[in-house]
Amino acid sequence: QQQVKQSPQSLIVQKGGISIINCAYENTAFDYFPWYQQFPGKGPALLIAIRPDVSEKKEGRFTISFNKSAKQFSLHIMDSQPGDSATYFCAASIPSGTYKYIFGTGTRLKVLA
Amino acid sequence: NAGVTQTPKFRVLKTGQSMTLLCAQDMNHEYMYWYRQDPGMGLRLIHYSVGEGTTAKGEVPDGYNVSRLKKQNFLLGLESAAPSQTSVYFCASSYGGGGNQPQHFGDGTRLSIL
Numbered sequence: 001q002q003q004v005k006q007s008p009q010s011l012i013v014q015k016g017g018i019s020i021i022n023c024a025y026e027n028t029a030f031d032y033f034p035w036y037q038q039f040p041g042k043g044p045a046l047l048i049a050i051r052p053d054v055s056e057k058k059e060g061r062f063t064i065s066f067n068k069s070a071k072q073f074s075l076h077i078m079d080s081q082p083g084d085s086a087t088y089f090c091a092a093s094i095p096s097g098t099y100k101y102i103f104g105t106g107t108r109l110k111v112l113a
Numbered sequence: 114n115a116g117v118t119q120t121p122k123f124r125v126l127k128t129g130q131s132m133t134l135l136c137a138q139d140m141n142h143e144y145m146y147w148y149r150q151d152p153g154m155g156l157r158l159i160h161y162s163v164g165e166g167t168t169a170k171g172e173v174p175d176g177y178n179v180s181r182l183k184k185q186n187f188l189l190g191l192e193s194a195a196p197s198q199t200s201v202y203f204c205a206s207s208y209g210g211g212g213n214q215p216q217h218f219g220d221g222t223r224l225s226i227l
Contacts, residue, residue: 006155009153031213032213034215034216036218041220041221042220042221043117043203043205043218043219043220043221044156044203044218045218046215046216046217049213049215051213089155089156093213098144098161098163098169099144099207099209099214099216100146100158100161100171101146101156101158101216103148103155103156103157104155105153105154105155106153106155
């Protein structure tokens with residue numbers, strides 16, 4: 001029940017296309033859903049995050065869509081660029097006072113020039 | 114502003130050796146976390162701390178110990194290294210004090226156990 005399932009494992013998109021990464025969870029107590037971007041040799045960096053009382057959040061070319069009833073959320077990268085090539089992790093925060101995250105297994109995105 | 118700094122960046126150990134990984138943050142964050150990252154498994158929480166002098170077990174704590182003697186530092190120790198502990202280790206910190214405080218990560222320590 002504490003898992004966050006992420007798909008696909010890898011994704012190849014043409015420059016200018018839309019990249020879509022999906023995550024699903026079971027624990028309805030999760031209260032914060034961040035997405036992290038990680039480049040090779042670097043640590044994960046916060047990209048965008050959403051709370052469950054919001055159905056969509058957009059920041060530039062990055063959008064999170066949140067479906068509370070389906071317990072799913074997804075990251076959309078519009079007009080994908082080669083510089084977006086990275087590994088993306090979704091996560092969910094456990095509201096236990098410790099603010100621990102449960103991470104998905106990651107999606108390796110490659111955007112072809 | 115350095116953020117979260119991890120030392121060393123790389124290390125090779127022999128089975129049975131011990132070592133300590135250091136994490137330092139300059140953001141005055143209360144909460145600190147140690148993760149390990151393995152291919153296809155995402156990031157898994159080893160230990161965490163909700164304040165100076167406190168530590169708690171995460172998802173995969175066996176074989177590791179931690180200490181938080183100073184607010185800005187969080188140490189991860191391997192008492193007797195095993196090949197299964199070959200991984201990339203990440204430290205993170207967050208302000209805490211609210212449910213929606215993002216975690217900030219260091220750039221990792223790449224550890225190989227031979």
